[in-house]
Amino acid sequence: MQPYLLGGLDPTVEPQPQPQPQPQPQPQPQPVNDLAPRGLLQLPAPYRPAPVTGPSRDPANGTDWQPITVGTPCLQFEPRPPRTISYRPDAVCDGWSTEHLTVRLASVRGYAHRHDGRPREDDAAVAYHEPTGTVLFAVADGVSSATEPYIGATLACRTAIDDLTYQLDEGHGVDLVRTVRAAAWQLAARVAGAGRQATAEHSQEAERRYATTLVAGTVSTGQHGVPEVSLVQAGDSGAWLLHRGSGYFERLLTTKDSTGEDVLSSAVTPLPRVSATLQPIHVRLLPDSVLLVGSDGFGDPLGDGTGDVAHLFAHHLRTPPPTHGVAHLLDFSRETFDDDRTLLAVWPRHLLPGE
Amino acid sequence: MSGNSGTLLPIYVMADESGSMNGNMPALNAGLAHLHLKLLAAPMAAAKVRFSVLGFADDAVQRMPLVDLRQQSEIPQLIARGTTSYEAAFQELLNRIPQDVDRLKADGYKVHRPAVFFMTDGLPNSDEDWISTHRRLTDRSVTKAAPNIISCGIGDADAQTIQLIATNPNFAFVSDGDRVGDAISSFCAALTQSVINSGTAMANGQAELIVEPPTGFRMVVDEI
Numbered sequence: 368m369q370p371y372l373l374g375g376l377d378p379t380v381e382p383q384p385q386p387q388p389q390p391q392p393q394p395q396p397q398p399v400n401d402l403a404p405r406g407l408l409q410l411p412a413p414y415r416p417a418p419v420t421g422p423s424r425d426p427a428n429g430t431d432w433q434p435i436t437v438g439t440p441c442l443q444f445e446p447r448p449p450r451t452i453s454y455r456p457d458a459v460c461d462g463w464s465t466e467h468l469t470v471r472l473a474s475v476r477g478y479a480h481r482h483d484g485r486p487r488e489d490d491a492a493v494a495y496h497e498p499t500g501t502v503l504f505a506v507a508d509g510v511s512s513a514t515e516p517y518i519g520a521t522l523a524c525r526t527a528i529d530d531l532t533y534q535l536d537e538g539h540g541v542d543l544v545r546t547v548r549a550a551a552w553q554l555a556a557r558v559a560g561a562g563r564q565a566t567a568e569h570s571q572e573a574e575r576r577y578a579t580t581l582v583a584g585t586v587s588t589g590q591h592g593v594p595e596v597s598l599v600q601a602g603d604s605g606a607w608l609l610h611r612g613s614g615y616f617e618r619l620l621t622t623k624d625s626t627g628e629d630v631l632s633s634a635v636t637p638l639p640r641v642s643a644t645l646q647p648i649h650v651r652l653l654p655d656s657v658l659l660v661g662s663d664g665f666g667d668p669l670g671d672g673t674g675d676v677a678h679l680f681a682h683h684l685r686t687p688p689p690t691h692g693v694a695h696l697l698d699f700s701r702e703t704f705d706d707d708r709t710l711l712a713v714w715p716r717h718l719l720p721g722e
Numbered sequence: 723m724s725g726n727s728g729t730l731l732p733i734y735v736m737a738d739e740s741g742s743m744n745g746n747m748p749a750l751n752a753g754l755a756h757l758h759l760k761l762l763a764a765p766m767a768a769a770k771v772r773f774s775v776l777g778f779a780d781d782a783v784q785r786m787p788l789v790d791l792r793q794q795s796e797i798p799q800l801i802a803r804g805t806t807s808y809e810a811a812f813q814e815l816l817n818r819i820p821q822d823v824d825r826l827k828a829d830g831y832k833v834h835r836p837a838v839f840f841m842t843d844g845l846p847n848s849d850e851d852w853i854s855t856h857r858r859l860t861d862r863s864v865t866k867a868a869p870n871i872i873s874c875g876i877g878d879a880d881a882q883t884i885q886l887i888a889t890n891p892n893f894a895f896v897s898d899g900d901r902v903g904d905a906i907s908s909f910c911a912a913l914t915q916s917v918i919n920s921g922t923a924m925a926n927g928q929a930e931l932i933v934e935p936p937t938g939f940r941m942v943v944d945e946i
Contacts, residue, residue, distance in 0.1 A: 438727065442765050482766050667832075670726030674830070703728030703769050 432695070437668075437675050440700040446481035455486040455517055458698070462690030465495055467588055468502055469687045469714045473694035477664055478705035489662045489707035490520035492528045496535045502586040503531040504711050505550075508604050508662040510578035510637050519554055519577025523638055526553040527583040543599035543647040546583050551601075551639040554579075570639050578637045580604040582620065582660050586652065586713050594652035594715060598660070599645060602637040605666040608650065609657040611718075614681035616672030617656075619648060622663065657684055657714050664708035668701060676701065686718045727830035731837065731920055732772045732788055732822055734869070735913065736811050737800050738842040739777035742877065744802035746843070746906050753910020754797045760914050761791050767918045768792050772826070774818075779804035782814035788822045806844045808852035808887075815869065816859045823867040836869040837920070839913050840887055841906075843877035853886070860889050872916070872933050876905040895936055905936070912936035 434440070449455050460473040476487035488509035495502055505527035509516020530549040534541050554573040555565035580602025589595035598606055598619070606619040636642055652658055659680075661669075668676040676699070683696055697708050716722070737743075737750060754775065761768045774788040777800045785798045815838060823833050846852050862868045873887035875896040888894035897905035915934040 442769075479766050667729065668726055670832075674726050676726070701728070703730070705766060705769075 434698050434700040435679065435696065437679060437699050437701040439702040441478045441702055441705055442482070443700075444482060446476070447484035449476070449480070449486035450484055451486045451517065452515070453518070457481070457487065458694050459491075460690050460694040461493060462687075462693070463495075464687075464716050464719060465500065465502065467500065467592065467716050468586060468594060469716050469719050470502060471687055471690060471693040471712045472504075472710070473690075473697045474662075474709040475694060475698045475707065477707040478700070480705075480707060482705075486517045487707050488516040488520055489664060489709040490517065490524050491709045491711055492524040493711060494528050494532065496532055499535050500588050501535060502713060503528050503535075503584075504586070504660060504713075505581060505583040506604055506660045506662060506709050506711055507582075508580040508602065508664070508707070508709070510580070510602075513574070513578040514576050516577065516579055518557075519573075519579035519638070522553055522557060522577065523550040523579050523581045526550040527581060531583070531585060541585055541597065543583060543585075543597060544645050547581060547599055547601050547638070547645060548641055550581055550583070551641045554639045573639045578639070580637045580662070582606055584647075584660070586658065589651065594713075595649065596652050596658055596713075597647055597649045599647040601641060601645065603666075604660070604662050606661070607659045607669075607672075608652070609659055609681060609684055611655050611657060611685045614678070616659075616669060616677060616681070618672075619650060622666055652713065652715065654715055654717070657712055659684070660711040662707060662709040664704070664706035665697065665710050667706065668699075668704040676704075684712055686720050687712070687714050726832060729770065729832045729834065730772050730826055731770060731834045732774070732819070732826070733917055733920075734774045734776060734788075734815065734819070734836065734838045736776050736778060736782075736815065736838055736840045738806060738844065739779040739783070739800055739802055740804060740806040740844055741779075741802055742806075742844055746876075747800055747802050749906040750841075750910065751797075751799050753907055753913075754800075757910060757914040757917065758791055758794070758797050761917060764918050765792065767920075771917055771920070772822075773917070774822070775800070776811070776814060776818075777801065778807060778811035778814070780807055780810070782807070782810040784814070784818070788818075788826075805847050806842065807850060808842075808846035809850040809855050811840070812852055812855040812859050816855060816865065819859075819869055820865060820867050833867070836867060837916075838869045838871045839909075839916075840871055840873045841909055842873075842875060842879050842884075845878065845880055846883065856887065874909050874912075874936060876909070893933055897936075908936040 446457060458473065458475040462471040470493055472491055472493050474487060474489050474491050480487060488511060489507065491506045493502065493504045505524040507520035507523045509520040513519060527546050527550050530546045531541060552565060554577045555570040558569040558572045558576065559565040582598055582600050582604045584596060584598025586594050586596050600620045603622045605622045608617040608619060610617060679699065688696065693710065697710050768791055772788045773791050775786040775797060777783050777785055785800060819836055823836065826833050858864050860868050860871065870893065871887055871889045872893040873884045875881065875884040879896060881896045884896055885894045912934045916932055919932040919934060
């Protein structure tokens, strides 16, 4: 399969000195405002992923790696290193396919944190439980008012994956509420220290240090081979089904954006608090849909799914992009949207280009 | 319009322009000019804030509409004049804030609850029912975009009145000393820090109004 990248960079071409440089017409990255707007119906059919361009003279430094601009871009600057007590990369991405599913994951530091020298406070984890053919995932968004939210986000994600793996290994099905409680307990246990029982006081201190949202869940193969999604939410990270044909983003979870209030509320109930009414949801991942799980850094600009950011993602996520392409896509530049962004996407495998 | 254009915090300064402020206007105008410069140096925070300046005396006057301060060359001057009509001040906010919020939303923005920094150096005109107007402004069942009001009293301002104006006990401040000019400078410095901190908090995904207590002021709640 020919590799491609969003923006049209061909990484397989080495830079070549040109004896007599001739201006070559270069395909320009398509402005989002021209993305057949409000017009998914106007997109070329059948859909083709971002075009593969001709040779690029400088693949490592070309303009193709500039952030995709949506409307007015954020300030441009070189990021400051994050001030942390442990290594925290600016971005992480992952991607692979199982027999039935294709997974892409990216988590990128927001422009504000890059500007201020703060770490990426989002995190995510995704794993495959081979014996049951189940994809396990977790997305977390550390609460900025906590002192070490990035540790909370990482701890919550890793614990969720560990707990889901354990439950599947045990063979008694998955209790997602238990998974959330396990993640909450782990935050308090880190405060308590090794070998000590976590108490309510430790939990209060964990809230001050490590408060984080969490969406955790599974994608398993259900009846007739249709993937089934189960997920649970603590805090205001979100999940959607992107309907590929219509470009409609079906909201699966309540977020601060969906309350219908006249002005925004900032209320969230993150871990280590666990709501007594926690209720997992279950949906089928039909062939025309893509599962998206994201932090509010993705959900806020997505909004009600009708704007330019929604069109950008609806266009590029109809089929699985290359792994690094998802990170590039997620790093789009749009003024006032400068929070960390994390996105997990899961497609039925048959949508993988070239298959 | 393109879906969600961003999330903004509208901030209003409603400053006393009554005659008794005459000698203090240079300090107040200099403080606002300094706020402008500080915000220009914090562009990530500035992008999330819209700022308006209003003055009140016999009536209320909009000195600067709700704008993006990065696009503004300077903040217009406040001018001392007339009496101290709190009613005019709150009526002006009651007229303007819902319109401003509607306009921002029509432009595709999501809007956080507006913040009003109210600063006065005296008692309200005695023949006015400003409390009813204030109640309509701050009652969220009447005014959906009812603002948070941070009130600062200097000079002859009455502590109990200042407390009535603030929408949260932690948002009411009166100056300790007799040096009104210093108090105004402190008010402006606290206002500047509150604006930048709130904008920065929003940039970090933490949507809240952060109010910096002015140096040399005390919280009125401490008196109760």
